[in-house]
Amino acid sequence: MVQTEAFVMLSAVLFILGAMGVLLRRNAILLFMSVELMLNAANLALVAFAKQWNQAEGHLFVFFVMAVAAAEVAIGLALIVAIFRTKQSINIDEMHKMEG
Amino acid sequence: MTEVILFIIVGGIAITAAVMMLLSENAVHSALFLIVNFACVAFLYLMLDAPFLAMMQIAVYAGAIMVLFLFVIMLLGAEKLTEPTKQFRWLAPLALALSAAFLLIAGVAITSGQIDLSSPNERPPMLRIVHAAPYAGPVDVYANGELLASNVTAGKSTDFHALAAGDTEIALNIAGTSTAAVTTTVSLPGDNTKQANGFTAIAYGGDASTPPQVALVQDNLETVPVRTARVSIFNGYPEAINLVDFGSETDPSDDKIIVGDIQPGATVELPPVNQDTSLRAWAFTSVNSAAENLSDLNVLARLNNPDVFTIKRDSAELMVVGAEQLLDGTLRAAVIPLVNDAVASFGGPSSIAQLLFTRYLLPFQLIAVLLLAAMVGAIVLTHKESFVPRRRDVRRKVAKPLTSAITDQVGHDVLTPDDRTPKLPEKQPEPSGD
Numbered sequence: 001m002v003q004t005e006a007f008v009m010l011s012a013v014l015f016i017l018g019a020m021g022v023l024l025r026r027n028a029i030l031l032f033m034s035v036e037l038m039l040n041a042a043n044l045a046l047v048a049f050a051k052q053w054n055q056a057e058g059h060l061f062v063f064f065v066m067a068v069a070a071a072e073v074a075i076g077l078a079l080i081v082a083i084f085r086t087k088q089s090i091n092i093d094e095m096h097k098m099e100g
Numbered sequence: 101m102t103e104v105i106l107f108i109i110v111g112g113i114a115i116t117a118a119v120m121m122l123l124s125e126n127a128v129h130s131a132l133f134l135i136v137n138f139a140c141v142a143f144l145y146l147m148l149d150a151p152f153l154a155m156m157q158i159a160v161y162a163g164a165i166m167v168l169f170l171f172v173i174m175l176l177g178a179e180k181l182t183e184p185t186k187q188f189r190w191l192a193p194l195a196l197a198l199s200a201a202f203l204l205i206a207g208v209a210i211t212s213g214q215i216d217l218s219s220p221n222e223r224p225p226m227l228r229i230v231h232a233a234p235y236a237g238p239v240d241v242y243a244n245g246e247l248l249a250s251n252v253t254a255g256k257s258t259d260f261h262a263l264a265a266g267d268t269e270i271a272l273n274i275a276g277t278s279t280a281a282v283t284t285t286v287s288l289p290g291d292n293t294k295q296a297n298g299f300t301a302i303a304y305g306g307d308a309s310t311p312p313q314v315a316l317v318q319d320n321l322e323t324v325p326v327r328t329a330r331v332s333i334f335n336g337y338p339e340a341i342n343l344v345d346f347g348s349e350t351d352p353s354d355d356k357i358i359v360g361d362i363q364p365g366a367t368v369e370l371p372p373v374n375q376d377t378s379l380r381a382w383a384f385t386s387v388n389s390a391a392e393n394l395s396d397l398n399v400l401a402r403l404n405n406p407d408v409f410t411i412k413r414d415s416a417e418l419m420v421v422g423a424e425q426l427l428d429g430t431l432r433a434a435v436i437p438l439v440n441d442a443v444a445s446f447g448g449p450s451s452i453a454q455l456l457f458t459r460y461l462l463p464f465q466l467i468a469v470l471l472l473a474a475m476v477g478a479i480v481l482t483h484k485e486s487f488v489p490r491r492r493d494v495r496r497k498v499a500k501p502l503t504s505a506i507t508d509q510v511g512h513d514v515l516t517p518d519d520r521t522p523k524l525p526e527k528q529p530e531p532s533g534d
Contacts, residue, residue, distance in 0.1 A: 002107045002147065004217055005210050010111045010144075012206040014137075016199045017118040023195035029127055029173055033134050036165065037118055040141055043153075051148045054220040054292065056451050060460055062153050063452065066160050067467045071474035073165050077172045078481035084176050085484075093188070 007048035014041035028083070028090040032076050039069050103147065110147075114140035126180060127173045131166055138162040150447040222290030223297040226260040229270065232304040232336045232422025232436060233312030236282070238275035239303075243268055251275045255424060255436055260298060265290035270301055270314060282306075284314040295451075296321040296443040304336030304422055305364070317367050321416045323445040328372035329415045330442070335362040336422040337400065337433050339386060343370075344394055346381045355394040361387050362421075375413035379403040384421055384433060400433035409437055416442050 014037060021034025043062045050058025084090050114137050121133040138161045145154035173179060209215065229241050231252045240250045241258055249258040252275075271283045282303060291297040298319035306312030317334055324330045335341055340363050347354030359368050381404075385397035401421065403409040411417075417439045424434040444451035456464050 002103055005215070006107060006111075007144065007148065008215065009207065009210050010114070012203065012210065013115055014118055014141075016203050016206075017115070017122060019202075020195055020199050021122045023198075024192055025122065027127060027178070029169065029176075029178060030121075030130055033121065033130060033169060036161070037121070037134065037137065040138065040161065043157075044141055044144060047145055047148045047150045047153060050150070050447075052217055052220070054295075054446065056446060056455055059150055059153055059447055059452055060455050062150075063156065063456070064463060064467055066156060067471060070160060070165060071471050073168055074474045074478045075481070077168060078478040081172060081176065082481050084178070090176065090178055 004048050004052040008045050011041045011045040011048065014038075014044065026091050026093055028080050028092050028095075029077075031092060032073065032080075036069060036073070039065055107144070107147065110140050110143050114144070128170065128179055131169050131173065134169075135162050135166050138166070148447075152447060152449045152452055220292045222265060222292045223294060224262045224290060225265055225288035226262050226296070226298045227268065227270075227288060228258050228260045228298070228300050228438075229272070230257040230300060230302045230420050230422075230436060230438065231255065231272070232302055232420050232434075233282075233306050234423050234425040234431065235307050236272065236274070236303065236312055239272040239281055240275050242271040242273065245269070245271075255422065255434055257300075257420075257436065257438055260440075263288060272303055272312075272314075282311045282314060286314070286316045294322060294443075295446060298440075300334075300418060300438070302334055302336055302420055302422075304420075305338060313365070315365050315367075317418070319416065319418060319440070320369070321440055321443050323448075324414055324416065324442045325372050327375045327413045329375065329411045329413065329417050329439075331370045331373050331411070331417045331419065332367055333359065333362060333370070334367045334418060334420045335364050336420055337384075338364060338423065338431070340364065341400060341421060341433075342385045342387055342397065344383055344385050344397065346383060346395070348381070352393055352395050357394065358382070373411050375411050377411050378406075379409040379411065380406065382409075384435065401435050403435065409435070412439050412441075414442050416440050 018034045018036075018038035018041060021037065022031055025031060025034065043065055046058045046062050046065075050056065050062075080090055083095060087094060117133045117137040117140065121130045121137065124130050124133065138157060142154040142157040142162070145151075145157060227243065229243075229248065229252070231239060231241075231254050234254050236254065238251050238253045241248045241252055243261065243263060248261050252258060265288055267285050267287050269283065269285045272281045273279060274281050284301075286299075286301060288299055289297075296319075298321050300317045300319055302315045302317060303312045304315065315334070315336075317332075320330060320332070333343060340361050342360045343358045343362070345356050345358050347356070359370065362368050383402040383404075384400045385394075386400060388397055391397050417437060420436040420438065422434050422436055423431040426432055444454055
């Protein structure tokens with residue numbers, strides 16, 4: 001029987017790795033992957049607590065997070081494609097101006 | 101112990117994959133490492149009793165979303181597009197310092213027991229009352245002075261009612277009066293491990309002079325093996341009974357006792373019964389050790405009415421063997437079947453679907469609308485042509501000079517380059533006919 005603390009700790013580590021990816025990598029696609037990693041870490045904590053508290057609502061929220069993540073990826077990747085068309089680059093450091 | 105080892109191995113792979121995703125230069129490799137990470141998390145979901153989410157994780161995350169990522173990477177040819185810019189030199193050390201600080205704080209908070217991991221909330225007990233006492237007549241059922249059901253006749257039961265955990269006073273009053281036929285106090289515990297915490301109070305026995313007794317049976321409504329039912333039998337008949345399967349009518353050799361010698365007031369749980377089982381040949385009989393053949397036993401009640409006695413799949417059924425009073429005052433055994441759907445297993449698809457389609461229907465629909473909006477948004481964002489208002493289009497067509505309209509019709513340019521007067525092309529001589 002693995003303690004809930006262990007799962008929450010693992011989830012925190014994964015979350016931090018995702019946050020570091022967002023901060024350190026300059027590739028917009030990798031940025032999005034890191035965001036997915038962070039969402040996933042949050043999901044893991046939700047499922048761990050759902051088991052600890054014996055409540056299926058946690059699973060339901062994970063389900064919703066998955067749906068929102070899918071929507072977010074669809075929009076985000078569409079944005080990346082549109083930006084790549086105009087700028088020929090997906091380096092986020094070059095996207096700091098609000099011009100078309 | 102095996103579980104801990106598995107957790108360490110799978111968690112280690114998950115962290116390694118995440119680190120490799122951050123470090124790899126090639127975006128395709130990053131995506132593949134992320135898939136490994138997602139698969140590990142799906143495995144952890146399985147360890148946490150969430151099989152449905154584990155499958156969703158594989159299908160939606162590792163499948164659909166990562167395919168989308170890989171597709172966009174290959175579409176843009178963006179595997180190695182980004183060299184680190186020299187613009188934000190301070191960002192990397194700052195990010196590392198902040199991450200280390202967060203991890204330290206979170207680690208201390210988690211390991212020192214700052215997160216609330218107390219035991220889950222108790223489920224309130226649910227109580228239903230079965231009236232199997234033939235002499236008592238119709239009754240009104242009260243629990244702690246509160247009316248649960250009125251005018252319950254013998255052979256009927258109330259629905260489940262959620263009550264507060266603790267001692268509960270059950271009173272069966274003769275219908276429409278405040279005269280108590282029987283009053284008893286039962287102790288109903290809350291439970292924090294089960295998905296459903298059900299109890300059945302059965303009023304049985306008694307005769308014209310003595311009041312009926314009340315027995316409390318804890319219902320086992322937990323998950324049953326698929327396509328089976330869990331059948332329990334409560335004996336409320338004044339004597340011990342057998343449950344016998346008589347098989348075919350004519351052949352005495354296939355008769356067998358399913359459960360023997362159920363004492364009055366006792367509850368017996370049968371092994372899981374398949375949904376295809378026919379109860380037509382089952383019967384409750386009296387117990388007689390002197391009888392040589394099972395067919396010699398005195399049959400008290402047959403379960404041969406398939407409208408009443410069927411095995412419903414994935415259900416928990418309690419059969420209360422009670423008695424009913426005939427017109428001449430004698431007693432006859434009567435069976436009250438109480439069928440309940442078994443509670444969906446924790447983390448399974450049906451338990452999630454039950455929540456999704458009842459209490460969380462509105463969020464579910466909002467999510468659906470959100471996904472639709474995302475779909476439309478993705479199309480609009482990646483649409484190549486710039487938007488041209490249609491009205492301007494029409495006006496430009498109307499304002500077209502007459503000459504160009506003529507050009508459209510004759511197929512030549514009517515404006516000659518030297519003088520700007522329109523001129524029709526000279527008529528070509530008709531080719532002579534043959």
